[in-house]
Amino acid sequence: MQSGSWFRTEYGLQEVAGRLYLTPASSEVEWYQPLSLPPPAKQPKRQQEWQEWPHTALARVRSPGDASGFARRWGPLGLGWIEKSFGVPSKQPFFMPRRKGLCRYREPVDAFLRAAREFRRCVTLLRGERPEGKRLPKTPQDCKTAGADMLSSYLRDCRPFVVYCGEPSGWETTWQAPSLLHYCYLLVWLDLTRGRQWHICEHRPCGEFFLRSRPTQRFCSEQCERNFRRLKSYYDKRLKKVD
């Protein structure tokens, strides 16, 4: 799937006036297409392989360190281009003083983490489950409806687009979105259209989201499946000894 491009560069954490920012550490910018990455592996070997797509990586962001790891790989979320600005009054504070251009774009970490939390909430609702918080929908049906509303609020700003590149390539049909956060929601929509379901890894110490490729899949990776069985046989043996 073709899409508009997003940018990434070297990002680090920097505190400015008491607020922590993801700050570009290089002026080299690399462009990539968030929707034209290879599809997720059926069951990858290692947990870390869920970082190979921006949306599955975003679902795993919980700390400032995770956020800077994400930004180094996929770029910032682009919250400055979203009207609902996650607690930031205008897009001006997102740019570093006196130096213009995308590569000088910085992003407040608290806003980034709030966006990641909200993204997890959307995925939880779409699974028909109640996330933590107040004013929650009661039934699985209501949860899914609430999740669909959240997803749709982002999809409204994404649009199909066409350009004519001349022969031999001809028409190029693409999707365009205003921010990487929008692309993450668009990827969730693509998963829905392809029947891929989000699930939580049953190996407790992992417990992260992954995309199920078959309805019976219980673990995000071969690594988690192996560790789960190892732990289980250890405790089974101990229980036998107690008997």
Ligand SMILES: [Zn+2]
């Ligand atoms: Zn796992």
